[in-house]
Structures are given as C-alpha cells and as structure tokens.
Amino acid sequence: MSEDIQISVRTLVEHVFKSGSIDARFRSQTAMMDGTRIHQKIQKSYREGDQKEVYLRTEIRYGGLSFLIDGRCDGLLFHEDKVIIDEIKSFSQPLEQLEQAGYSVHWAQAKLYAYIVSLDRELEDINVQLTYVDVKTEEKKSMIQTYTFSELESFTWEVIKGYFPYAKLLHDHRKRRDKSCKELVFPFKTYRNGQRNLAGAVYKTILDHKNLFAKAPTGIGKTISTLFPVMKAIGEGEVNRVFYLTAKTITRTSAEEAFARMASCGLTAKSVTITAKEKVCFQEETKCQKELCPFANGYYDRINEAILDILSNENHLTREVIESYARKHKVCPFEYSIDLAYSVDAVICDYNYIFDPRVSLKRLLDEQKKSTALLVDEAHNLVDRGREMFSASLNKGLFLQLKKDFKGVNQTIYDTANKMNAWFIQMKKMNEDQKEFVLEQLEEAFLEQTRQFAMTAEQVLQFETSPLLLETYFIVNQFIKIAELLDEHYVIYAEKDRNDLRLKLFCIDPSSLLRQMGKGYRAKIFFSATLSPMPYYQNILGGSEGDYMISIPSPFREEQVEVLIKPLSTRYHDRERTKGEIVSVIQALVKKRPGNYLIFFPSYQYLLAVYNQFKQTDGDTRTLIQEADMTEVEREEFLAAFKPDLPKTLLGFAVLGGIFSEGVDLMGDRLNGVVVIGVGLPQLCFERNLIKDHFASRGKNGYDYAYVYPGMNKVLQAGGRLIRSEQDYGTIVLVDDRFLQRQYQPLLPSEWRQYTII
Structure with a gap:
C-alpha cells in the first residue's frame, strides 16, 4: 500500500544536490528584495503567450511510497514550436565568478519542472534555460540545454532515489509514532489533582483550533500535563508536530525528562533540543566560515548522512547527543539542530525561534504550521521578551566612532556616518534640558538617512572587513525593519547618557505582533503557575475573543x-x-x-x-x-x-x-x-x-x-x-x-x- 509524501520541487532538489560550506560572512540584506525585483523584470520581458509563476504538480510512485511533488516555475516560454522552462537566479557576485556550467542544484530544479511539463503535455523533448542576473549591473547570462523526455524521466527517478532513504525513514518512523501515541497511557500511576483537567483542556484546544491560557500551580506537573495530550492528538492525526517553547534551560530539561518518561511507557517520538549557537560551538571563537571552522567547511556535503545516522539511532536529540553526532560527522552542532527541527516530532527551544522575526524557523511552511501545536511554558516571561524582540535602538556613539575610523580612509562611510552623528547632535541641542524625551514620530528624512547609511555600508562591506561597520550595519537594518512596524503600540523616545544619545523604538504592547508571529499554528497553549490576573495576560500576549481559559486550583493541602x-x-x-x-x-x-x-x-x-x-x-x-x-x-x-x-x-x-x-x-x-x-x-x-x-x-x-x-x-x-x-x-x-x-x-x-x- 502506497503512502503520500508531499514535497516541493525546491526542497527535494536542495536535499539531494545542496553542497558546500556554511558561510556566515557578510551577506547583502537586500538580496531577497533584489531577487524578487530581478525576477519580475525578467518576467515582464517575456513575449505574449509566455507564462510566468506556473504552478506544476505531479505524483510519482517509488518504493511503496507516493511522492506528491509541486512548485512554481519562473517561466514557461513558447518559441518557434519549442517549449522552454526558464529558471531565474539572481547572483550577488560578478557573473565572471559564476561556475561555467551553472550550479547543479539550479539545473536540477529546472529539470524537474521540465519533466512535469513534458509529462503533462506529452512532449518528446523540451528546452531548459537557466537565467543568471547580476543584481548590481542587471547583466544577464543564459544557459540552455535540450533534454528528451526519457532523459528527464531517468533524472527525476534518480532524484527520488536520492531522497528515498530519508523519506522512507520518516515515513516508517511516523507509522510507529502514531501507533505508539494511540496506545500511550498517562506515564504516572495516577493524575495529581488538576492534571487531568489541564490535559483535557489542552486536547480540546487542539481539536477546536483554539488558544488556551492556563494558570496551573507550581508542582502540578505542567510539562507532562501539556505534552501528553499533544502526543495523543498526534496519534489521532490532529497534529504532526509540537514546539515546546521556554526561556530557561532548566525548563527545557523538564521537557526532555517528560519525553524520556513517556518513552519508558512505550512512546516512539523524536525530539530535538535547540541550544544557542554560542553555547554549542566547538570553536573558541564563533566564526562560521569554512577557512576558520572545520565544522562549517563542507557542512552541506555531510549533513544528509549525519541526519540519517542520528534519526536512525536516536529518539531524544539532546544537546549532548547532538554534539556527539556532530563531532562524528564533522558538522556544526547548531546548524545540525536547526536542520533536525524540520524532521522531528517535537522541538524544545527558546521563544525566539517562533516569535522573533529575526531568528524564526522560516522554512516552516504555512501548511506545516496548520499541523503544529505551540506549548508556551512560563508564558508570563513572554511579555517582556516580546517587548525586547519587537524593539530596536540606535546609539550616537556608533556613528561618531565610524566617522573617526573612516576619516581619510573611505569618504562615503565618513559622510554617511557624519550625517547620522549630526542628526543626533541636533536632537541633543533641541532637548538639552531633558535626560529622556519622547518623539511624536520619526521624520521620513531621518529614515531615508538610515537607509542610505545601510546601502553605503552594504557596498563597502562586500570588499572591506570592519567589525564595527558590520555591527552597525546589522543594528541599522534591524532599526529600519522595526520602523516599518511602528503603530499605536509603540513609543519613540531618546535617552541621554553623558555624551551619548540612544534613540529607541520601544514596543510597549507586544500583543498584536505576538499574535501575528503565532498566526497559522493549529493551537497555542500559554501556561504558567503565575498567569494571574488572567485578563491581563490574555490581553498582552495577543489573545482574542473566544480563547479558552482555565485556572487549576493548587493540588496541595x-x-x-x-x-x-x-x-x-x-x-x-x-x-x-x-x-x-x-x-x-x-x-x-x-x-x-x-x-x-x-x-x-x-x-x-x-x-x-x-x-x-x-x-x-x-x-x-x-x-x-x-x-x-x-x-x-x-x-x-x-x-x-x-x-x-x-x-x-x-x-x-x-x-x-x-x-x-x-x-x-x-x-x-x-x-x-x-x-x-x-x-x-x-x-x-x-x-x-x-x-x-x-x-x-x-x-x-x-x-x-x-x-x-x-x-x-x-x-x-x-x-x-x-x-x-x-x-x-x-x-x-x-x-x-x-x-x-x-x-x-x-x-x-x-x-x-x-x-x-x-
């Protein structure tokens, strides 16, 4: 009997063909926007009758599994009785640095689209074109190949064959997991007072696609009372994954212990704990570059084998387990844990992987969110953490130092840093009698100045190394992003500290942004021993009318x-x-x-x-x-x-x-x-x-x-x-x-x- 595996063309080919090293050196923040702009410009040049963003889908049976593969090709062109698949790729380096034959992962993506089109239209052959565009000069370089249907069919089967071991491992595990979840009994002889009520409320929340705010006293056993019903819901096919979110290491340990206890009662589930990069890095200095770190060098050449190995042999992927396998396969332990998060049933991690727009797990697609439950432990901590995630600030001192460092070295950086510093000086003079003061709004001229600084810094950083400029660049970019979120939930204020002046975009009420970042998930359960008064927490954590609420009395005398x-x-x-x-x-x-x-x-x-x-x-x-x-x-x-x-x-x-x-x-x-x-x-x-x-x-x-x-x-x-x-x-x-x-x-x-x- 075949089973369905849904996967996008891009995810499939990246799994099979992605290679090379982790490189966390400077990357243009505008690359994605440039990519979108380049795509649209090329697509506008298509002739009448050509199609863009064409949705393609096919089903392939292999090894007892049925692969449902889909995606959108950039262009489907029709020239002189020939059908052409056009795959557009923006390139941030000069095109002379492009590999002569193009990149295998890009060809693979285009060839899979070509196979689906050939199959649908019963074509004997089809042209496949890669269009690389330099984002700076907009210079274009196209490569074109003609493939027969037979060649594309053989290639597609080879791709499926490369992906099959991973797909088969996950498929077989999930069958065992679902069976074990259905049969799982509560892993203690009896429920403590209130535990059954809390577990029941969590299960109903998942069934009804709701949010739950739960005040459950210390000592009741909140971790097991929330995880157990989620695993039961997985067994019933209601959800497929759970994130256990917390701010503290010790509560992550409690979640790990809960999974170990359920495993002793027959549960087969895979969990991963994500630990901060600085804590798990094997190097003395955290510099993710192939020249400086052997665990970054060639990471993508080894990661598939590392993932198959750990998933074949382990269920509880704690920090210690991940570090052990990371050393064995010579891969970065932090990136390893992130890649594993997309394969496991439960992810134990900090709040920021879901709620912080800077570090969230962006590969978690909307379809996957719909089958994912969020458990937010010690949810009272999310109030101030939310404010921190959605706020940003700039300091005068950074620009003054850059002005000094780049004087006579780089005139463009000197000029833009000087303008930024001058704006801060003017602010200080206008408010010289106040230590702190509120600004009604950010002037568009100042925002344009910050954007200009970011663009100038970006151009320089591609050719020069300056730790201070790089640090300031990221701070400015974060400030620009937060400035786009400004609304009635924010206050803009400035604060003097001796000769320095700090400008802050302060998110006073994080409720709407927490709601937005949590949008699309099947259910969110916020729980804490101190979620009191409940209306306050429901309001400030982004709750809405119709949320479920429960207050469990203390089980103790x-x-x-x-x-x-x-x-x-x-x-x-x-x-x-x-x-x-x-x-x-x-x-x-x-x-x-x-x-x-x-x-x-x-x-x-x-x-x-x-x-x-x-x-x-x-x-x-x-x-x-x-x-x-x-x-x-x-x-x-x-x-x-x-x-x-x-x-x-x-x-x-x-x-x-x-x-x-x-x-x-x-x-x-x-x-x-x-x-x-x-x-x-x-x-x-x-x-x-x-x-x-x-x-x-x-x-x-x-x-x-x-x-x-x-x-x-x-x-x-x-x-x-x-x-x-x-x-x-x-x-x-x-x-x-x-x-x-x-x-x-x-x-x-x-x-x-x-x-x-x-």
Missing part, C-alpha cells in the same frame, strides 16, 4: 504551607531604617524553624545591604549569595548545597526574578522555607512610566500593568519554589506592609490567604 506576613516598609527611602528589623525576622525564623531557606530581594544592592548586616550579627549561620553573572557550573553548585537534613541552617540570598526564583526544584527537605522581601516592583524608570501612561490612556490600570503585575509575578514565582510535591512542607514569609493592602490581596494565591501577621 493548606496545611503544607504556613504563610507569615511581616508588615514592614521595604520602599526605597525606608530600606536603611528597616533592614535591621528584616535581619531580626530572618534570625527569629531560623531559630524557631532551623533548615534550608531561600531569601529573595528586589535588587542586588538591597540584598548586599541586608546580607552584610546579617553577617555582622550572625557569623555562625552558613550562607550562600547569588553572584552577578554566575556560570552554569556556579549555579549548579549553589543549588547542590541545598541538601536535606543538614546539621546547620543554610540561607541562600538571591534576587527576585533572577536565576534562582524560577524553574528551580528543591524537593522535600532540600528547601524548608522562602522569605520574600518586598512586592517585587520593577524600579521606577522612564520606560516603565511610558508603559504606565500607555495603558492608562487605553482605559487600563496603567500602574498595575507597568509595576504591580510584573512585580507580584516575581513574588509568586519565588514562593512557588517551596511546595513541589504532596510530601513537601514549609514556610513562606512575605515582608512588606503592602501585602495587606486591597490592591495586592487579590493577587495572592488562595492557598496563601490563610496567613498569620507577625
């Missing part, structure tokens, strides 16, 4: 956690006065209840002030302190110190919203209590006030949106480190008088509301 509130002021101007009382609270707590504690502060300076006073009055208690810029090894050592049944109390001083306040699991007696100092408000600043004013002008509580909700989210995340299982008991101490105010009380979880005031 109230008696598992004792909540104490100490009504002290931790406001900035009171901190010096009350830090002694905070030390007393900590000392009284650990004297009455010895054990392991994490103590969270809203800033590092505040942490140090209290820590130093604590050490002056108590030199015996063992303490650890979160340092700035800790390595992964140092973080692991910090957490490893929290052992159960230590003979002495251990206090870990850490920062709210930092590396130890989210995604940390210290089960049982590894952690006996959490102390949270303050309500976590972000520091008062110009940018946060812009957020406040923006949402206030739209009828929302701007102060809550800018300060209260983000702050309390940090508090809830920190407190969530404590109770992780049915066997955990402990104490949470909230130190701030605002925890007793009407504004904050509704934001406390229900299990924290039976508190005692101390």
